[in-house]
Amino acid sequence: MQHRSSRESPAGASHETSTLFTAMSPRSDKVIVLRRLLAERFPATRPPAARRVVATGVAPIDARLGGGLATGALTELVSLVPSAGNQLALGSMLAATREACQRVALIDAAGTFDLEGFDDDSLAHLVWVRCGSLAESWRAVDLAARDPNYRVVVLDLRGFSVRELQRTRDAVWVRLQRAAEQADTALAVQTTAAVVPNAGARLLFPEPLADDAFLHPRTDLCTDVVVERQRFRIVHEAVG
Numbered sequence: 001m002q003h004r005s006s007r008e009s010p011a012g013a014s015h016e017t018s019t020l021f022t023a024m025s026p027r028s029d030k031v032i033v034l035r036r037l038l039a040e041r042f043p044a045t046r047p048p049a050a051r052r053v054v055a056t057g058v059a060p061i062d063a064r065l066g067g068g069l070a071t072g073a074l075t076e077l078v079s080l081v082p083s084a085g086n087q088l089a090l091g092s093m094l095a096a097t098r099e100a101c102q103r104v105a106l107i108d109a110a111g112t113f114d115l116e117g118f119d120d121d122s123l124a125h126l127v128w129v130r131c132g133s134l135a136e137s138w139r140a141v142d143l144a145a146r147d148p149n150y151r152v153v154v155l156d157l158r159g160f161s162v163r164e165l166q167r168t169r170d171a172v173w174v175r176l177q178r179a180a181e182q183a184d185t186a187l188a189v190q191t192t193a194a195v196v197p198n199a200g201a202r203l204l205f206p207e208p209l210a211d212d213a214f215l216h217p218r219t220d221l222c223t224d225v226v227v228e229r230q231r232f233r234i235v236h237e238a239v240g
Contacts, residue, residue, distance in 0.1 A: 018180040025156035041201035051234055054152055054186045057096035058089045064229040065201055066133050069093075069152060073200035074177050076189045077230050079158060084205035086190055090154065091117065093188075098125050102151035105129065105144040109137035110159020134160055145179035145187055152186045174215060194230070202231040 018216045053068035062068045071074050079086040090106075092112075097104050098121075105127045106113060113128065129144070131137040138154065157165060177198055180187040189196050196202070207226040 001057070002227070006158060010156050014078045022205070038213055049222040052184070054093075054100075054102065055096050056089055057086075057092035058225055058227075060225050060227040061089055061203060064227055065204060065232070066234070070200060070234045071184045072181040074173070074180065074187050074189060074196055074198060076191060076196040076202040076231075077205070078194055078230075080192070081206065081207045081208050083208045085209055085227075086158070086205055087114065088110065088209070088225060090156075091135040093152065093154075094118070094126060095122060098122055100151075101125070101184065103127070103149055105147070105150045105153045106164070107137055107141045107153065108136060109155065109157050111158055112159050114156060130131055134164065141176065141187075142179060145185055146183055148185070150183070150184040150185055153168065153190065154188045154190065157195075158190050158192050162195065164189065164190055164191075165195040168195070168225045170197055199231060200234040204228040206229050 051070040051072050053066065053070055055062050055068035056065075065075065077089065077191055086206045094104060103125050106129065108128060108130045111130050113130075115123075127144070127150075134157075137157070141153060145152055160179055173196055175232045176187060179185075189199070194202060205226065208226055211226060
């Protein structure tokens with residue numbers, strides 16, 4: 001048996017090697033086509049698209065989100081403790097969108113939304129959907145997220161256990177994200193633990209408001225909300 005030295009090359013090897021490198025050259029048509037196919041097959045490898053924002057009217061939240069809720073993306077708002085200001089943030093956002101003449105859909109999965117403190121005019125732009133089950137909530141939010149008439153869609157899941165929400169298939173979240181992208185809608189998900197795997201941004205509400213907080217006007221409380229940013233993967237649209 002003969003062993004060929006690594007320094008020895010068979011006849012014609014130089015030509016074959018040259019041909020191989022030419023075929024795999026960055027300028028080769030085959031490489032260009034391959035790169036295009038990979039970009040289409042794996043869109044996550046593309047640079048993130050720029051997004052517009054919808055202000056919530058709560059300064060600590062808007063500051064950590066680069067101005068507000070991003071359209072075309074999922075933003076998770078996690079209440080780690082009761083009375084942390086999530087409901088306050090929702091009320092403030094409803095006031096801000098009402099002033100801006102923007103429609104909002106609220107998918108109230110467990111019937112936690114409280115109408116107290118709101119008059120009819122302040123909710124004239126709101127479509128409130130109270131659901132009887134988690135499955136019904138998924139169907140409702142899927143329809144709302146695909147409707148370009150809504151600037152913001154809020155999915156409130158705080159009435160369900162973390163274990164139940166963690167059993168949600170990733171495909172459900174991906175479907176919602178794609179729907180928000182197509183309709184250019186800001187989709188906010190309210191939870192009590194981080195359960196949205198593809199959230200573009202995630203804010204934590206770790207501390208409760210003061211005991212006498214609800215004795216004060218909502219506008220005075222907006223600056224008292226304690227918010228921590230755990231994730232932020234959104235590129236906002238440049239202004240100007």
